[in-house]
Amino acid sequence: MKQQNNKIVLVLVMLVGMASLFYLNIVYKDTLGERDSFRMAMGIIDSITSNKPLGSSMLYGRDISFAYFVLLDFFRPIFKTNLALIIPFMNYINALSAIFMVIPFFFLVRRYWGTSVALLANILLMFIPVWRVTGQYGHPMTGAILFMFIGLALIGYRSILKSMRLGWKKLILLDVLIIGNFALCLMFRMDAILMFPLIPACLFLENYPFNFKKIVSFSILYSFLPVIVFKVMQSQLPYIENSNGIFDQLLLWNNPVRYVDNSLSGTLRVIWGLNPLLCLIFLLSCIYLVYKKHSYSYLFFILPTVLLNYIFWLPNPTPARHFIYLSPVVAISIAIFLVNIFPTVKSFVKNNRNTGVTLAVILIISVFISYQYSYSAPMSKKYSYTVRQLGNELQQLEPKDQPIFVIGDTIPAVVQMQLLSKDTTVVYKKTNILTDEDIEAQEKSVFKPKPTYIYVIVVENQKNKFICYFQGWKAKINEIKRFFTETDEYDRGYLVLNILDKDARKIDIEPSSLSKKFEILKL
Numbered sequence: 001m002k003q004q005n006n007k008i009v010l011v012l013v014m015l016v017g018m019a020s021l022f023y024l025n026i027v028y029k030d031t032l033g034e035r036d037s038f039r040m041a042m043g044i045i046d047s048i049t050s051n052k053p054l055g056s057s058m059l060y061g062r063d064i065s066f067a068y069f070v071l072l073d074f075f076r077p078i079f080k081t082n083l084a085l086i087i088p089f090m091n092y093i094n095a096l097s098a099i100f101m102v103i104p105f106f107f108l109v110r111r112y113w114g115t116s117v118a119l120l121a122n123i124l125l126m127f128i129p130v131w132r133v134t135g136q137y138g139h140p141m142t143g144a145i146l147f148m149f150i151g152l153a154l155i156g157y158r159s160i161l162k163s164m165r166l167g168w169k170k171l172i173l174l175d176v177l178i179i180g181n182f183a184l185c186l187m188f189r190m191d192a193i194l195m196f197p198l199i200p201a202c203l204f205l206e207n208y209p210f211n212f213k214k215i216v217s218f219s220i221l222y223s224f225l226p227v228i229v230f231k232v233m234q235s236q237l238p239y240i241e242n243s244n245g246i247f248d249q250l251l252l253w254n255n256p257v258r259y260v261d262n263s264l265s266g267t268l269r270v271i272w273g274l275n276p277l278l279c280l281i282f283l284l285s286c287i288y289l290v291y292k293k294h295s296y297s298y299l300f301f302i303l304p305t306v307l308l309n310y311i312f313w314l315p316n317p318t319p320a321r322h323f324i325y326l327s328p329v330v331a332i333s334i335a336i337f338l339v340n341i342f343p344t345v346k347s348f349v350k351n352n353r354n355t356g357v358t359l360a361v362i363l364i365i366s367v368f369i370s371y372q373y374s375y376s377a378p379m380s381k382k383y384s385y386t387v388r389q390l391g392n393e394l395q396q397l398e399p400k401d402q403p404i405f406v407i408g409d410t411i412p413a414v415v416q417m418q419l420l421s422k423d424t425t426v427v428y429k430k431t432n433i434l435t436d437e438d439i440e441a442q443e444k445s446v447f448k449p450k451p452t453y454i455y456v457i458v459v460e461n462q463k464n465k466f467i468c469y470f471q472g473w474k475a476k477i478n479e480i481k482r483f484f485t486e487t488d489e490y491d492r493g494y495l496v497l498n499i500l501d502k503d504a505r506k507i508d509i510e511p512s513s514l515s516k517k518f519e520i521l522k523l
Contacts, residue, residue: 001132015122019099022126027095030088031384033137033377044072044086045418048079055238067187068140084419090138097142098135104153111156112205122336130273131327131373141324144189151181155202182226195325196223197304205297206254258315266317273320277370284332285337302333320375391416393523399463403493410468414457424461433482454479485506494521
């Protein structure tokens with residue numbers, strides 16, 4: 001027994017070391033990998049400069065990720081001395097979450113499928129694109145998954161303690177820890193509730209087929225109490241006016257019309273996020289488990305979470321990071337399949353050496369090709385630094401006599417302006433123009449979402465006032481045209497088309513309407 005425990009510890013240490021080398025090498029150092037993360041950084045900066053902990057209206061996703069912001073707010077004294085530290089703190093919190101995920105993930109998988117599957121599943125998880133990419137920069141989804149799997153691993157540990165008959169006090173304490181981790185999972189990211197089918201699935205694996213009532217009762221206990229804790233803690237947050245409710249967001253982004261419009265693109269996003277080759281192997285693993293005897297409990301662990309996340313995110317598939325909750329169960333499914341067919345493959349290669357070598361070469365080439373068509377960070381390091389350079393240039397502009405309208409990928413630029421000077425003020429402002437998404441939803445669907453208007457970011461430093469169009473990529477060009485032709489709030493101003501942003505250069509505004517109101521400002 002002691003020798004076996006030493007072997008497990010050795011394997012776990014090796015995995016943690018491998019994960020540390022992997023994630024700490026690829027993590028973004030002092031920039032971010034997507035616009036939503038920049039929006040979070042913008043809100044954190046505003047909450048510090050305005051002295052509104054958890055009360056800033058600019059805290060993106062505060063109501064669904066408040067534990068993440070509480071964690072970052074813990075470092076407020078450090079950030080006050082240097083705002084630029086916010087970005088690396090966000091990034092390394094995510095990298096550490098991905099590293100620590102190795103531990104509960106290993107123990108959970110090992111309990112139900114053995115050490116070999118646990119080892120392989122961990123390695124596979126590192127190379128699933130959507131998981132790897134999200135571990136490179138700050139985002140609360142990775143932390144939410146970590147707490148989810150700590151709770152799931154503790155369910156297995158609780159069964160061990162119960163079998164040892166160590167007393168009900170320890171079991172109650174463990175129940176509190178399990179519920180606490182599931183609650184933290186929700187408080188880091190509320191949509192992580194889409195992983196909650198894993199709770200009855202774990203209980204099913206622990207008790208199958210002996211006690212159905214226990215599975216149901218503990219599933220209710222471990223699922224509903226974390227939701228209650230989440231709602232109680234959420235109710236304690238400072239009130240923010242004009243905050244869009246969750247129901248309004250669902251009506252807009254999960255409107256039935258979007259299921260039809262995004263069915264193909266959403267499915268491609270899933271394949272892209274998981275890697276086309278791994279996605280194919282995952283489908284083969286599911287077929288294998290269907291035909292393998294006594295494997296239905298495994299399918300109950302894997303398929304509900306995959307299907308629920310696919311259905312929920314299909315109408316809102318961008319970025320592919322939305323499908324990150326699939327990645328752990330996909331890694332487990334593939335690992336089960338590969339470990340089980342390994343003896344057969346080994347025997348085949350032994351008896352057919354030339355064919356085996358040929359197939360191995362084809363597989364290696366296929367792996368390299370598949371990663372060329374897999375999910376990558378929405379903003380590469382090079383591009384992220386590039387668009388932040390715009391903020392440096394805007395901050396250095398000499399005083400102008402009119403507002404300066406900025407078009408392009410403006411959110412990273414605005415964050416850069418905030419980091420350069422604490423005196424830079426940033427405010428979201430709603431225009432009177434509906435977004436493209438809202439117009440489409442209003443026209444096509446019987447479900448009428450609450451009108452969503454185009455927002456701009458009003459930035460003021462000690463020299464100039466900037467009106468930054470929120471996000472300027474190609475899909476938003478029609479909105480940008482309408483904003484500049486329909487807005488009548490400003491009589492005149494300067495216009496900056498971010499020359500570093502290829503999508504900004506595609507904006508085609510009628511010269512006649514442009515010349516009446518705006519003068520092109522060349523940086």
